[in-house]
Amino acid sequence: MRLLHISDLHIGKRVCEFSMLDDQRHVLSQVIDLVGKRGVDVVLVAGDLYDKSSPSAEAVALVDWFVQRLAATGAQTVIIPGNHDSAERVAYASGLLASQGIHVAPVYAGRIEPVRLADGLGEVDVWPIPYLHISTVRHFFPDEKIANYTDALRVAIGACELRRVDDEGRAVRNVAVAHQFVTAGGVSPERCDSELSVGGMGNVDMSVFDAFDYVALGHIHGPQRVGRDAVRYAGSILKYSLSEWRGQKSATLVELGEAGAEPAIEQVALEPLHDLRRVRGPLERLISPEVADAPETSREDYLYAVLTDENPEVDAMARLRNVYPNVMSLEYDNARTRAAGISEDAAPAEDSASPLELFCDFYEQQNGSELTEAQLAVVKEELERIEVL
Numbered sequence: 354m355r356l357l358h359i360s361d362l363h364i365g366k367r368v369c370e371f372s373m374l375d376d377q378r379h380v381l382s383q384v385i386d387l388v389g390k391r392g393v394d395v396v397l398v399a400g401d402l403y404d405k406s407s408p409s410a411e412a413v414a415l416v417d418w419f420v421q422r423l424a425a426t427g428a429q430t431v432i433i434p435g436n437h438d439s440a441e442r443v444a445y446a447s448g449l450l451a452s453q454g455i456h457v458a459p460v461y462a463g464r465i466e467p468v469r470l471a472d473g474l475g476e477v478d479v480w481p482i483p484y485l486h487i488s489t490v491r492h493f494f495p496d497e498k499i500a501n502y503t504d505a506l507r508v509a510i511g512a513c514e515l516r517r518v519d520d521e522g523r524a525v526r527n528v529a530v531a532h533q534f535v536t537a538g539g540v541s542p543e544r545c546d547s548e549l550s551v552g553g554m555g556n557v558d559m560s561v562f563d564a565f566d567y568v569a570l571g572h573i574h575g576p577q578r579v580g581r582d583a584v585r586y587a588g589s590i591l592k593y594s595l596s597e598w599r600g601q602k603s604a605t606l607v608e609l610g611e612a613g614a615e616p617a618i619e620q621v622a623l624e625p626l627h628d629l630r631r632v633r634g635p636l637e638r639l640i641s642p643e644v645a646d647a648p649e650t651s652r653e654d655y656l657y658a659v660l661t662d663e664n665p666e667v668d669a670m671a672r673l674r675n676v677y678p679n680v681m682s683l684e685y686d687n688a689r690t691r692a693a694g695i696s697e698d699a700a701p702a703e704d705s706a707s708p709l710e711l712f713c714d715f716y717e718q719q720n721g722s723e724l725t726e727a728q729l730a731v732v733k734e735e736l737e738r739i740e741v742l
Contacts, residue, residue, distance in 0.1 A: 360571030365412025400435025400532030
């Protein structure tokens with residue numbers, strides 16, 4: 354069975370006030386093409402479908418376009434909500450969508466049902482595990498000892514009743530789709546500068562996923578393995594932070610073989626409509642044709658510009674945008690900024706954690722305990738009221 358693992362679509366996101374909708378449509382078109390060209394059987398979308406829990410009409414329309422085209426390929430699709438999503442909104446019309454091969458995780462109610470698929474080697478159970486707060490799991494398992502997020506996920510997965518063999522005695526393969534901060538023996542995945550606040554008390558040890566043949570993770574924006582090759586973050590489909598300018602975005606193609614065998618994994622590059630890159634140097638050099646028209650770059654790219662001029666010009670941004678219309682950020686690295694202790698690598702960070710997640714983490718650090726279900730509901734209501742979520 355061939356799986357295509359993507360995550361962190363963040364549909365509707367704005368980066369430095371630039372809308373990413375056209376860029377997202379461009380990359381999602383590539384994902385749809387990959388499904389057909391590479392014979393993909395199942396698309397796994399590991400959370401953060403939207404950037405906000407109350408997405409704009411334009412964001413919803415783009416997701417509708419994407420889902421319709423995935424359904425038209427004939428491949429099955431499994432989608433879970435991430436920490437940026439509203440699980441209730443993502444799950445809307447899930448019953449109708451399932452009849453078209455689009456399987457959306459329902460709101461968590463203490464039980465996770467698998468999407469049961471099959472290939473020539475037998476059955477494959479895909480377990481859509483939505484983003485879970487520790488308090489949510491405690492609510493449904495009050496008699497379990499749940500001290501941390503690893504305990505919470507272990508309990509939630511333990512209730513899944515994974516099958517080892519089917520009715521004919523053939524081995525069943527199990528695939529998990531999850532959206533959490535997963536670590537391996539205390540070692541955190543690589544994060545960009547904008548993700549340094551992610552993790553903390555929310556760490557989940559990868560051992561909770563030992564029973565799965567493949568684990569499709571979302572939440573961290575850099576593609577990477579966690580502990581073993583079959584536990585992986587696909588990474589985001591686009592560069593959503595200035596600190597991600599060095600990276601290459603990709604989709605993860607997985608060939609699932611026999612139960613217990615390591616799957617074959619390939620990172621397939623996703624080409625952006627506009628790359629996000631950093632340029633550094635004196636203003637006059639950066640706007641010169643020699644630099645602006647360098648091979649394998651485009652004047653239309655999103656730019657993070659670092660000027661090294663000792664005497665800043667008042668109209669520097671205007672002059673840059675006259676050559677590069679999509680300059681996102683402008684900083685200086687010179688004797689004055691270094692004397693002030695401003696590092697040239699201090700790219701403006703865009704926090705990938707949602708306002709709700711940041712508030713929950715802050716509350717835990719201040720009080721040594723999590724919000725109760727009632728408190729969490731009040732916080733969600735207030736954040737939505739002021740249109741932060």
